[in-house]
Amino acid sequence: MRVVLRAGASVTAVPGEAERLGLRRLLVVSGPRGAATARAVADSLGDACAGLHTEARMHVPAEVAERAVEVARAAGADGCVAVGGGSAIGLGKAIALRTGLPLIAVPSTYSGSEMTPVWGLTEHGAKRTGRDPSVLPRSVVYDPELTLSLPVPLTVTSGINAVAHAAEALYAPDATPLVSLTAAEGARAMTRALPELAADPRDLDARGRALYGAWLCGAALGATTMGLHHKLCHVLGGTFGLPHAETHTVVLPYALAHNAAAAPEALAALGRALDTDDAPYALWELSGRLGAPRSLAELGLKEADLTVAASQVAGQAYSNPREVTEAGVLDVLRAAYAGDRPSPT
Secondary structure, three states: OEEEEOOOHHHHOHHHHHHHOOOOOEEEEOOHHHHHHHHHHHHHHHHHEEEEEOOOOOOOEHHHHHHHHHHHHHOOOOEEEEEEOHHHHHHHHHHHHHHOOOEEEEEOOOOOHHHOOEEEEEEOOEEEEEEOHHHOOOEEEEOHHHHOOOOHHHHHHHHHHHHHHHHHHHOOOOOOHHHHHHHHHHHHHHHHHHHHHHHOOOOHHHHHHHHHHHHHHHHHHHOOOOOHHHHHHHHHHHOOOOOHHHHHHHHHHHHHHHHHHHOHHHHHHHHHHHOOOOHHHHHHHHHHHOOOOOOOOOOOOOOOHHHHHHHHHHOOOOOOOOOOOHHHHHHHHHHHHHOOOOOOO
16 A cells, blocks of 8 residues: 655645556545545546546445445446545445455545455444455545544544544554554554644644544554454444444443453553553543543433344454453443443443
């Protein structure tokens, strides 16, 4: 993968990246909210743009992915450019998975999805994920100017979402010293940039440092196995339709508190990156101080949904430093539903 990070790169670097990859008919995809930015990228490609498709949706519904694949094939595309947040990049990955077309990612949030070979699709109320090298973008173009229009609340939750990737990478069973260094540096960069962005959303330097943090956090996730936190968020998003970044922000402190005793070295490393001896509390305090939601109730989850979600999460096989039980998952969900200060469970 090749990474470009500079202001204005979304329109100055994408054509060059396409040419470097030998691509001449690129389909540009985005969500409806990012259509104007995607059009600017499409215009920069000139005759190399085969079309613009702006129907990406959160959690990548299977029918949306199928429609995008049809559009790519009908356009005779030889590549895809995904412009936007996790929804747009997720749709680009779905196209790459189904068609084998090379993908260029132009992120406008801090989700970090562009740095992983992980894809996700939602079908019949359930989100399933997998790993495939074909969905890893060939080029990633980071442009701090693209994130200037990102509202402060979404800036904060998107940034905490990135920190979640780093946190779980630190206690993943396949973590390595290099991955752990990457994860810790990503978390450090992101948590220092977020307060600056909340104070001055137009701070282009801080926007660039947040993208740098997202890059590292995403790369750490892409190199390791996801644990309880990510599985919880996949179920809450795929089954109950909760917003992606906000759900990660709410759940992360409670998932970390639950796993803390089983992963003391990882929590200590995260604490050093955050300059604290209580990482779960520090993340809970940071998100609340910057105006992010703190409870699943705020996101619209019903209390009756907690037992259903716990059953679904506990019924899946995945690695986690602490044994996953339905009762334990329910404890995490109840704490996240209430939104009180996280404490070990």
